[in-house]
Each structure stands twice: as structure tokens, then as C-alpha cells.
Amino acid sequence: MTRICERMDCHSHSAYSGHGSGSVADMVRRADDLGLSTFAQTEHLVLPEGMDPQFETSMSPQTMKRYIEELHEQRERLVHAGSSLQLICGIEADWLPGRTDELTELCKPFEYVLGSVHFIDKRPIDDSRDLSIWDEYGIDGLWRAYFETWLDMAAHPGPITCFSHPDLPKKYGWRPSFDAREYNYEMALAAARAGRMIEVNTAGLRNDAREMYPALEMLRSFYDAGVECTIGSDAHVPQDVAANLDDAVALMSRAGYGFVTVPTPDGDRRHVAIED
Secondary structure, three states: OOEEOOOEEOOEOOHHHOOOOOOHHHHHHHHHHOOOOEEEEEEEOOOOOOOOOOOOOOOOHHHHHHHHHHHHHHHHHHHHOOOOOEEEEEEEEEOOOOOHHHHHHHOOOOOEEEEEOOEEOOEEOOOOOOOHHHHHHOHHHHHHHHHHHHHHHHHOOOOOOEEOOOOHHHHHOOOOOOOOHHHHHHHHHHHHHHOOEEEEEHHHHHOOOOOOEOOHHHHHHHHHOOOOEEEEOOEOOHHHOOOOHHHHHHHHHHHOOOEEEEEOOOOOEEEEEEEO
8 A cells, every 4th residue: 555654734724815715723723633733825826917906826025924924923833832743835836927026026035936827818717706717728738828828937037946736727627639748748848947846636536627737647747847846735625634645645655655745844855655
């Protein structure tokens, strides 16, 4: 049986992200109760003005300031309680072409930065309230636009630590009719050149994708390219913290990985062995 001696979750959201529920304290308490060794809270970064006027999918500048303060308060609480949980001050940053300088500035307070693509032409690809871009581009066209935007993100310098859910468009079960293996290879090489990690994100098991992000074949491409890998639940409610963690470890093992990479508060990484 594949297992690890520590448990971790490096991708999570609370009500601060606008579409989650529960407080940061609720999320951290859940992680501590589960006996996790590392937990990264990674709310959605502020978006450019006008993209999310009601802050339903991201934080406002004022909310982000309070979020950072609360993370440090929770870290102090854990120390006083004698907890061994290592809390990482993280953020999920949406890539938009031309946003490198803005991201670099906004992400300065954070120890761990997830880079993700949720928007094409500043329109959402995974928000069930507005999926009109899928009609405009078509399934294959949207997938190609997503891959190209992802590669643009990977090619730019900046604060990103780890790339998130690299095959996100499958969220609603819509998959390309073309062979995407060439893109898989290009994305893996781009991540390797950038020295950034990839994650196994278990949220796909909880939506119409019915599999984790990324799928096994894509994950093998990242492994073959030498890209280190971590694990995140992408929880938006406390009960989903560390959801399907063991399944994620098993998928990593099948792809060839012998260890899970875990971020640390000083911006470094450490490795937790996968045992068969």
C-alpha cells in the first residue's frame, strides 16, 4: 500500500475568496485536527479592477490585508497551543497576459504562490454562472487557448512557486478531441525550465472531471521533465481539507514520483518520501 509518513495540504480557500465558506480559523483548525504537518492557505489574489466587482471569485485589497493579518494570528495561536502544524501564508494568483509586474508586487507578502489560469480574454472558463466563452471558442478552441495561456504564464519570470490544476478545463467533463500529449510535454518542459512545482489537485474528484488534476498521463510528463510535485485539496469548505490525500499520493507514485515536495515558510522546499 502506498503511503507517506506525513500528511499535507497545500491548496485551500475560505470565505475570503468570495465563493468558499468558513473562516481561515475554521480551515486551520480542521487541518490541525487532522494532524497535518503542513497546511497552506491560498486565497484568490486580487483581480484587476472591473473583473470581479462584487469580489465573488477573489479578494478585495482591504480583505487581502486582513487575510494576511489573520494568517499570522493563526500561526501564533498554533505556537501557543503547542501544535506541530506548519502554516504557510499562501495565495493563488490568476495569470493574465501582461500581468507579471502586478503579480510580483501583489505577491510580495506571501511565502507560497500558486499560479493558475481561470480566465481567457478576461472571461471565466470554470464559473458555472457564465460559460459563454465555451460556446464562442468551442471545446477544442478553448482547450488550445487555455494551453497557450498556461505556457505564456510558465514562460514569464515572477513570484509563482507552483502551477495549479494544469488541465482545469476538464472541470465540466468537456475534453478535447485532439491529442493533447504535445501540449503536456511542452508544459512540463516549461515548468522544469522555470524551476517551479506542479500540484496534484484532488478537487477534480469532486466535480464532473471525475479525476484529479492533472490526469496520470500529464503528470507523468511533469515527472519525466524533473518537475517536483506537491498535493492540494483545493478545499473551499473546512470538511474538504486534505480530501483524497491518499489517492493523490497513489497517483504520484503511479506517475513515478518517490517523494512529495512540501513548501516551507522561508520559501524553501522539503521532501516527504512515498513508501510502497
